Amino acid sequence: MKLLxxxxxxxxxxxxxxxxxxxxxxxxxxxxxxxxGLHFPVIIRQLPNGLxxxxxxxxxxxxxxxQTWVKVxxxxxxxxxxxxxxxxxxxxxxxxxxxxxxxxxxxxxxKGAAVNAFTTRDxxxxxxxxxxxxxxxxxxxESDRLANLxxxxxxxxxxRHVVFEERKLRTENSPxxxxxxxIWSLVFKSHPYRSPVIGFEEDLKRMEVLDLENFFNxxxxxxxxxxxxxxxxxxxxxxxxxxxxxxxxxxxPRRPRKVALEPEQTESRFIELRDQVASEKVTVAFPSTxxxxxxxxxxxxxxxxxxxxxxxxxxxxxxxxxxIASNIGGxxxxxxxxxxxxxxxTLKSGHTSKEFESEFEAILKEVKEHGVTEKEMRTAVRxxxxxxxDSVRTSHGLANLIGTVDAIFGxxxxxxxxxxxxxxxxxxxxxxxxxxxxxxxxxNVVRMVPNGLRSPR
Amino acid sequence: xxxxxxxxxxxxxxFFSISTFATxxxxxPLVEALPNGxxxxxxxxxxxxxxxxxxxxxxxxxxxxxxxxxxxxxxxxLLERGYNGxxxxxxxxxxxxxxxxxxxxxxEDYITLGYHGLxxxxxxxxxxxxxxxxxxxxxxxxxxxxxxxxxxxxxHLPDSAESLAGFAFGRSILGGSVYGRGSLxxxxxxxxxxxxxxxxxxxxxxxxxxxxxxxxxxxxxxxxRKKILEAFGGWSGGIPSKPSVVxxxxxxxxxxxxxxxxxxxxxPQAQVRLGxxxxxxxxxxxxxxxxxxxxxxxxxxxxLNLTVRDKLGLAxxxxxxxxxxxxxxxxxxxxxxxxQTTGQLLSETIRxxxxxxxxxxLKEEVDVSKEYLLxxxxxxxxTMGAVANRWMxxxxxxxxxxxxxxxxxxxxxxxxxxxIQAVDEAFQLDQLFIVIAGDAKIIEKSLRExxxxxxxxxxxxxxL
Numbered sequence: 073m074k075l076l077x078x079x080x081x082x083x084x085x086x087x088x089x090x091x092x093x094x095x096x097x098x099x100x101x102x103x104x105x106x107x108x109g110l111h112f113p114v115i116i117r118q119l120p121n122g123l124x125x126x127x128x129x130x131x132x133x134x135x136x137x138x139q140t141w142v143k144v145x146x147x148x149x150x151x152x153x154x155x156x157x158x159x160x161x162x163x164x165x166x167x168x169x170x171x172x173x174x175x176x177x178x179x180x181x182x183k184g185a186a187v188n189a190f191t192t193r194d195x196x197x198x199x200x201x202x203x204x205x206x207x208x209x210x211x212x213x214e215s216d217r218l219a220n221l222x223x224x225x226x227x228x229x230x231x232r233h234v235v236f237e238e239r240k241l242r243t244e245n246s247p248x249x250x251x252x253x254x255i256w257s258l259v260f261k262s263h264p265y266r267s268p269v270i271g272f273e274e275d276l277k278r279m280e281v282l283d284l285e286n287f288f289n290x291x292x293x294x295x296x297x298x299x300x301x302x303x304x305x306x307x308x309x310x311x312x313x314x315x316x317x318x319x320x321x322x323x324x325p326r327r328p329r330k331v332a333l334e335p336e337q338t339e340s341r342f343i344e345l346r347d348q349v350a351s352e353k354v355t356v357a358f359p360s361t362x363x364x365x366x367x368x369x370x371x372x373x374x375x376x377x378x379x380x381x382x383x384x385x386x387x388x389x390x391x392x393x394x395x396i397a398s399n400i401g402g403x404x405x406x407x408x409x410x411x412x413x414x415x416x417x418t419l420k421s422g423h424t425s426k427e428f429e430s431e432f433e434a435i436l437k438e439v440k441e442h443g444v445t446e447k448e449m450r451t452a453v454r455x456x457x458x459x460x461x462d463s464v465r466t467s468h469g470l471a472n473l474i475g476t477v478d479a480i481f482g483x484x485x486x487x488x489x490x491x492x493x494x495x496x497x498x499x500x501x502x503x504x505x506x507x508x509x510x511x512x513x514x515x516n517v518v519r520m521v522p523n524g525l526r527s528p529r
Numbered sequence: 530x531x532x533x534x535x536x537x538x539x540x541x542x543x544f545f546s547i548s549t550f551a552t553x554x555x556x557x558p559l560v561e562a563l564p565n566g567x568x569x570x571x572x573x574x575x576x577x578x579x580x581x582x583x584x585x586x587x588x589x590x591x592x593x594x595x596x597x598x599x600x601x602x603x604x605x606x607l608l609e610r611g612y613n614g615x616x617x618x619x620x621x622x623x624x625x626x627x628x629x630x631x632x633x634x635x636x637e638d639y640i641t642l643g644y645h646g647l648x649x650x651x652x653x654x655x656x657x658x659x660x661x662x663x664x665x666x667x668x669x670x671x672x673x674x675x676x677x678x679x680x681x682x683x684x685h686l687p688d689s690a691e692s693l694a695g696f697a698f699g700r701s702i703l704g705g706s707v708y709g710r711g712s713l714x715x716x717x718x719x720x721x722x723x724x725x726x727x728x729x730x731x732x733x734x735x736x737x738x739x740x741x742x743x744x745x746x747x748x749x750x751x752x753x754r755k756k757i758l759e760a761f762g763g764w765s766g767g768i769p770s771k772p773s774v775v776x777x778x779x780x781x782x783x784x785x786x787x788x789x790x791x792x793x794x795x796x797p798q799a800q801v802r803l804g805x806x807x808x809x810x811x812x813x814x815x816x817x818x819x820x821x822x823x824x825x826x827x828x829x830x831x832x833l834n835l836t837v838r839d840k841l842g843l844a845x846x847x848x849x850x851x852x853x854x855x856x857x858x859x860x861x862x863x864x865x866x867x868x869q870t871t872g873q874l875l876s877e878t879i880r881x882x883x884x885x886x887x888x889x890x891l892k893e894e895v896d897v898s899k900e901y902l903l904x905x906x907x908x909x910x911x912t913m914g915a916v917a918n919r920w921m922x923x924x925x926x927x928x929x930x931x932x933x934x935x936x937x938x939x940x941x942x943x944x945x946x947x948x949i950q951a952v953d954e955a956f957q958l959d960q961l962f963i964v965i966a967g968d969a970k971i972i973e974k975s976l977r978e979x980x981x982x983x984x985x986x987x988x989x990x991x992x993l
Contacts, residue, residue, distance in 0.1 A: 108578045108647075132576055134553075135911045174839075177830040182897050184904020187829070201908055233842030240798040241845050241865050245690055348795060350684040381630075382609075382621040392618070398681050420681055447626065454628030458647060461577055465912050 121323030122295030136303030137467035144291035155271015169220035215317035294323035354425035357414035370501035376452035567737035574913035580746035588734035599713035611666030659760035694800035694966035709776035736766030792969035799967030804861030817951035823898035868971035872979030
């Protein structure tokens with residue numbers, strides 16, 4: 073499961089309970105985790121209004137990460153209002169009733185806290201990492217903007233322009249950004265994943281304050297939020313503060329997502345873009361699984377065998393042996409809903425995307441017929457193990473991991489199962505998923521060719 | 530919404546007290562020298578089953594011989610392309626089967642290489658590291674492959690306005706110094722390099738007396754020290770000669786008051802870079818300048834971000850920074866804005882720099898910046914790897930072992946007066962370097978509208 077996604081699983085909440093549900097738990101230590109000496113005692117609590125709180129005490133360094141996971145992403149946007157979830161992430165930093173404008177920067181960043189946020193297709197995350205003495209301030213500010221965010225046309229006007237500039241920076245000025253936007257729109261024809269998280273300029277221009285207020289009321293409420301706290305904190309000493317700050321905010325059960333399903337792809341698709349690039353670029357993508365499906369583990373292992381490191385099959389064949397590409401990459405990207413398995417390359421001058429596609433197809437054919445070697449499987453699992461340990465090096469990293477699996481599975485301790493599942497993947501699994509998902513009729517290709525002119529969107 | 534930076538900053542000062550600054554002491558490494566002169570720095574940490582083995586050579590791209598720029602870059606690339614009789618693919622299989630990753634880098638003042646992996650594999654990774662350092666193949670075949678890759682990647686420079694602006698600004702502000710060539714002066718020069726040049730660089734600079742091994746993570750020091758002695762004890766070599774070549778790329782020289790525009794037609798956004806040289810890393814004013822940089826353009830509530838992004842909506846972000854090399858330093862601002870608003874962004878940025886230069890600096894914003902830097906310091910060193918990285922930075926500059934714990938007290942000592950004095954000395958605004966990459970036709974019009982008349986254009990393709 074490549075962690076870049078969000079939850080489809082509704083959170084099970086004890087709404088209406090008069091006392092908080094308290095579930096102090098330790099992560100059941102899987103054999104893979106215990107072999108590595110990893111142990112994270114996780115405490116889960118829930119307020120009557122539905123707010124879920126996940127805490128890991130770690131007193132190694134005097135740092136604490138506080139993250140607010142709101143289960144709303146671009147997948148939840150209405151047609152014609154793309155980019156709203158992301159724009160909202162910006163607006164959340166503007167002004168709230170009690171603490172006024174720029175409070176996060178005045179009261180937290182100005183004291184050294186790292187303050188930021190990000191939006192994905194499935195969720196929006198606001199995160200602060202700081203010395204423990206600032207935690208009560210973070211709780212006060214986060215709870216205030218969840219309850220009392222101010223929205224007005226002037227704020228919307230300015231911030232919309234900031235987002236236009238962000239869009240130019242990340243997409244319009246960037247050949248790779250343009251390819252990414254195109255590949256998602258190619259793979260998804262009905263599902264809202266087809267729209268970019270940052271949105272289209274014409275949609276952003278269309279938004280009114282009323283649209284934003286409706287969005288806020290629907291999604292920014294305790295029943296749709298999980299708070300993850302990792303680091304140098306004593307639960308007993310701060311939980312009462314948190315309860316007081318959030319307890320009075322009305323919550324409601326999270327409504328299940330109503331999302332248009334993507335029909336099964338039955339024929340290959342192709343887009344050609346033009347730009348001022350020195351040589352061709354290409355991305356080949358296939359519809360993949362959601363993070364919650366078991367096939368994701370075999371696809372992840374295959375993705376590592378094909379793309380990870382200099383001994384990976386695609387790198388070896390296309391960069392080292394055939395010398396067609398100057399660099400390659402690839403990933404099995406599995407969000408809350410079915411995602412994409414993709415390979416990308418920058419071709420060397422004089423070579424074409426079609427050469428890459430043909431070679432890549434031959435590599436996939438080999439996998440479908442003969443699978444991968446034992447050594448490749450072991451290497452892939454080792455790589456995934458180190459990546460997992462790396463991801464928990466900091467409080468921020470561990471909080472991020474917990475928040476992600478909670479957002480997807482509704483279970484903040486789910487992450488420890490991944491290593492076990494990777495070790496259970498067999499060669500037969502890899503052959504099966506390659507045959508099932510990476511088929512010619514499900515292929516999507518975005519080629520970018522150099523000709524000095526830009527193609528329209 | 531009426532907006533006043535001054536009233537805003539004064540309101541900020543109510544939220545903190547300077548007296549609350551906490552002291553934060555970092556663990557210092559144990560540093561020892563092997564009999565051959567190679568140093569070893571230990572940053573032991575049992576928390577996670579990981580290890581980082583970093584190898585630092587105190588020579589960098591600035592030490593490429595005259596006419597041989599690109600040597601350091603190629604040596605670094607070749608270290609993983611064959612050693613101790615193993616091919617690149619065999620090496621890749623050994624390292625990747627452990628789930629480990631290799632890292633290599635040729636910087637201006639130093640070279641680093643190393644491995645990151647699980648602690649249980651530390652001994653194995655150390656062996657491979659010693660072979661990479663001491664017994665690289667540096668073969669003709671791999672040399673030609675890597676040279677071809679560099680030449681190919683150079684062609685992609687104009688693909689992105691960001692790369693173009695960064696390259697042109699670096700060449701512009703570093704011109705006339707030992708850093709003026711960058712990692713390679715030109716494609717013509719790298720084409721002329723031979724494998725002998727690479728072997729000569731390696732033989733001269735990769736020497737125990739010029740090297741440091743940094744061990745970070747979970748290892749048993751006594752046991753691992755024995756392995757280090759096995760791996761590196763028999764290595765010998767003298768003190769390298771370190772040539773330094775001064776170079777200026779005349780295509781990218783900028784005269785006072787002139788703006789250089791690298792033309793990349795058809796893209797909607799302009800990448801803007803401007804800056805000036807400041808006193809070097811050993812200057813007494815370094816900490817005062819760190820405070821100035823913070824309130825000007827480092828954090829979200831900085832002067833530049835508040836005006837350019839928050840008030841005017843001209844950019845997604847605008848940032849300032851101070852870059853230190855061993856023998857040169859510069860302050861710079863970077864941002865990106867629609868080509869049509871380039872003049873407005875530049876005008877506002879220069880206005881803010883002039884205000885600071887004129888002494889329009891509040892005690893309150895100095896205090897806010899100090900607290901930002903002090904409060905954020907623990908975050909930047911929250912892992913042992915981050916502590917080691919910071920310590921290595923000081924090591925390259927020749928600072929003592931206590932360098933790690935000097936930052937907080939030195940920042941705490943900064944006052945408004947010391948900031949004004951540092952700005953007066955360092956802010957040479959009549960020697961601004963301004964470089965913009967994007968659609969020159971639109972950018973130039975926007976600049977003229979804001980009174981910037983002296984614009985020199987060069988096509989992006991001319992940089993190849």
